[in-house]
Amino acid sequence: xxTSMKNLGLLILISLISSVVSVALYRxxxxxxxxxxxxxxxxLQANYSSTDETLSASKPRQFISSSPTNFISxxxxxxxxxxxxxxxxxxxxxxxxGSYGGxxxxxxxxxxxxxxxxxxxxIEDGKIIKVTLNDKRKYEAEVIGTDPNTDLxxxxxxxxxxxxxxxxxxxxIQVGEWVLAVGNPFDLESTVTAGIxxxxxxxxxxxxxxxxxxxxxxxxxxxxxGNSGGALVNTNGELIGINTAIITKxxxxxxxxxxxxxxxxxxxxxxxxxFGIVQRGFLGVQIDDVNxxxxxxxxxxxxxxxxxxxxxxxxxxxxxxxxxxxxxIQINNIKIKTVPELxxxxxxxxxxxxxxxxxxxxxxxxxxxxxLKNGNNSTSIxxxxxxSEEAILSNLGFALRDLRSGEKxxxxxxxxxxxxxxxxxxxxxxxxxxxFIITKVNNKEIGNVQEIIxxxxxxxxxxxxxxxxxxxxxxxxxxxxxxx
Numbered sequence: 001x002x003t004s005m006k007n008l009g010l011l012i013l014i015s016l017i018s019s020v021v022s023v024a025l026y027r028x029x030x031x032x033x034x035x036x037x038x039x040x041x042x043x044l045q046a047n048y049s050s051t052d053e054t055l056s057a058s059k060p061r062q063f064i065s066s067s068p069t070n071f072i073s074x075x076x077x078x079x080x081x082x083x084x085x086x087x088x089x090x091x092x093x094x095x096x097x098g099s100y101g102g103x104x105x106x107x108x109x110x111x112x113x114x115x116x117x118x119x120x121x122x123i124e125d126g127k128i129i130k131v132t133l134n135d136k137r138k139y140e141a142e143v144i145g146t147d148p149n150t151d152l153x154x155x156x157x158x159x160x161x162x163x164x165x166x167x168x169x170x171x172x173i174q175v176g177e178w179v180l181a182v183g184n185p186f187d188l189e190s191t192v193t194a195g196i197x198x199x200x201x202x203x204x205x206x207x208x209x210x211x212x213x214x215x216x217x218x219x220x221x222x223x224x225x226g227n228s229g230g231a232l233v234n235t236n237g238e239l240i241g242i243n244t245a246i247i248t249k250x251x252x253x254x255x256x257x258x259x260x261x262x263x264x265x266x267x268x269x270x271x272x273x274x275f276g277i278v279q280r281g282f283l284g285v286q287i288d289d290v291n292x293x294x295x296x297x298x299x300x301x302x303x304x305x306x307x308x309x310x311x312x313x314x315x316x317x318x319x320x321x322x323x324x325x326x327x328x329i330q331i332n333n334i335k336i337k338t339v340p341e342l343x344x345x346x347x348x349x350x351x352x353x354x355x356x357x358x359x360x361x362x363x364x365x366x367x368x369x370x371x372l373k374n375g376n377n378s379t380s381i382x383x384x385x386x387x388s389e390e391a392i393l394s395n396l397g398f399a400l401r402d403l404r405s406g407e408k409x410x411x412x413x414x415x416x417x418x419x420x421x422x423x424x425x426x427x428x429x430x431x432x433x434x435x436f437i438i439t440k441v442n443n444k445e446i447g448n449v450q451e452i453i454x455x456x457x458x459x460x461x462x463x464x465x466x467x468x469x470x471x472x473x474x475x476x477x478x479x480x481x482x483x484x
Contacts, residue, residue: 070235074180075192077237080134080163081109082230084184085118085141085155087126102126106183106230107155108239109164110269114139114157117269118229119244120146123153124424131157134190145272148424149212149280150347151244152265154272165231168238170217170261171334173197181221181243181257183230195221195257201341204258206245208423211280211375215344216258217241223257232259241265267348275383277394279350281372283322283357284315289339290327298327299363304337305329314377320370322359329365330358346372352379375399375420376449389453396456396480397425400449403437407470414447415439415467430478433469440466456482 088102105122109115116131123129129141139157146153173179174197181193199218207214217232223243232241241259271278286309295303305327311317328336331345332355349355351374358367373379374390376399382390393400399419408414418436421428439445441455442464456463459482466477 071178071180071192071194074233074235074237075182078165078180078182078231078233079190079192081165082134082182082184082190083107083109083116084132084187084189085116085122085229086130086132087123088128088130089126104184104187105226105228106243107131108229108231108242109162110167110239111164112160112162114159114162115144115269115273116141116155116157117242117265118153118155119242120148120151120153120424122229123155124148129155131155132189133162145276145278146424147268147272147278149207149278149422150260150264150268151207152242152260152268152272154269165233165237165239167262167266168234168236168240170240170263173200173217173234173240175199178235179219179221179240180233180235181219181223181227181230181259182233183223183227183243185222185224185226187226191227193222195219198256201338201344202258203338203340204245204247211420211422213264213340213343213347215261215264215340216244217261219257219259220255221257225251227257238262261344264344264347271350275381277382279381280374281346281349281351281353282315282375283317283346283370284312284373284377285317285322286310286312287328287339287342298325298360300327300360305360306336306339306342312377316370316373320357320368322357322368322370323361325361327360328357329360330356332356351381377401389450392453392456394422395426396482397422397427398432400438400452402448407437411437411468411470413437413439413468414445416446416449416452426480426482427478430465430480432465432478435469436465436467436476436478437470438465438467439475440464 085107086102086104103122103125105118107116107118110117123143129143131139131141139159141155141157144154144156177197179195179197183191185191196219197217198220202216202218203214223246227243230243231239232243234240240262242265243257243259245258247256268278287306288309290300290303290305290307292303294307308322308324308326311322311324328342330336334345336342349372351372353372354369355372356367357370358365371379376390376393378390380390382394398421400416401419403415403417416438418434420434421432438452441452442459444455446452461481462479463482464477464479466475468475
């Protein structure tokens, strides 16, 4: 026992000596430090509603929201400017009180004098468009114009001094940034949800037609049926997108929603207001995303960009010297990584506008200026009220080109080739497909696009377009009605 006690005492003595030596060495080698105590300022102290301990169950500590998660101001700005829209074929109720159905959604007031933006799919099947403001005022809206290729529509109500939203810069938003979605899901008025931007330039293949543009902002803010056409805003209350779609198997929100970027929306809306039709500028190319195999073949350092698979004759791209297998990496000052991003940036400009294109050819970087053209290889601006060639084709909803000499020899026909068809247009409603070769108009043989336009300028009423499809037997006919 005595031996054990001696050993324990010796161990304690050694420990004490070691501690003293350690402290002495630390003070000898370590520079003295000055420790400042900074009391909590009154402004910061105001962020606490209780000084009780954090783990107190009776009075848990609470915090006042702070930027960037303070959505109160943004919600107060946005909510009055988001409206409910109902589109019906007739008055909402018949004599016996039954509903005529129709569709409903949301819209965003973008000017105090009554211009409202919404989705085309919200109003496309309606003849009577009714708008209900946040303060319960009701108006019947006029449709100024629609663009099925981006799923946007512009409405106008006769009112003044309305609350409206300011457009933000959708190119500057970042993945991870907080956003609010405001709309009328399930006819629940003025509903605000929050989330973050989870992706940009997203294509989910919901818009039909070769000229459609999908470069959506993806968020996890809850969006449900009825939110379509509503506002996606940043924490400053600036409009950065128009809520448009969700991916769902149940028909309800399942995690992701998609919005049309504000910069694209603003350009489409301006065109609809000024001309009644969208002025689309095209590079005149066929494109594809770059994959790993292409990157190696084309001597690219990164697997990104958009490769040109075809350059159309007489297009702006051909005029600027672009070639097949060139890889586009930048439009003006915006970096391009994918096809949707390229389509979005080009769609911001009109025919006749010049854009600076940065591209890679044979592993080297180049740049050139491209003058954009419309679907008929012209730099003209089209007004729906005109009787110009571009206006006639745009109003009907298709783009044409003359048959090439090789096609004439191979098919043994004269005519015009249908390059593209606008979704929701008169031509689309005939069920015509791109690739149709028009050989007759109202039973009169034609040889080129100009002859078709000359005939269309003169006709009024029923029009029959006849022709063929390469690779299919027989002739086909499509009928529509044309007003002068």
